Amino acid sequence: MRYRYIAYKYSRKTTTDSALQNMWESLGSWALPSATVWRPPTDVYETRENLLILMELAGVTEEDMSVTLFSDLLVVEGARAQPVSAEMNACHQLGIKYGEFRSEIFIPVPVDHDNVIADYQNGLLTITLKKIP
Numbered sequence: 001m002r003y004r005y006i007a008y009k010y011s012r013k014t015t016t017d018s019a020l021q022n023m024w025e026s027l028g029s030w031a032l033p034s035a036t037v038w039r040p041p042t043d044v045y046e047t048r049e050n051l052l053i054l055m056e057l058a059g060v061t062e063e064d065m066s067v068t069l070f071s072d073l074l075v076v077e078g079a080r081a082q083p084v085s086a087e088m089n090a091c092h093q094l095g096i097k098y099g100e101f102r103s104e105i106f107i108p109v110p111v112d113h114d115n116v117i118a119d120y121q122n123g124l125l126t127i128t129l130k131k132i133p
Helices: 016-028
Strands: 002-005 042-046 050-056 065-069 073-080 099-106 111-121 124-131
Touching: 002 111, 042 099, 050 073, 065 111, 065 124, 073 124
Parallel strands: 002 065
Antiparallel strands: 042 050, 050 124, 065 073, 073 099, 111 124
């Protein structure tokens, strides 16, 4: 897992076309394997001392993911390979997302960028960001 801190604010320009495309991708994602970027299930908790981010990434190796912390945003991205064999003739059910993923989590409180703990066990990525009082 690669971690880096970038000291400027993160901004992304969105357009109506992008929003419409995302809507169609989400509607069709249950029916067909997606070649687009998917977002892993994520929980964000706040305690008195920390901001905790839990992300479900079963089947992803630490080498296949990276964590980037901007001043106001945490970006986790990487890829999960699909274990498809050449012997498979048909697919009867699709429910697991494969390919590239990207999750952008807004950081609502000031955090210490030098005190970040990332732990990946049993398919669950836990990122602990120490809050600045």
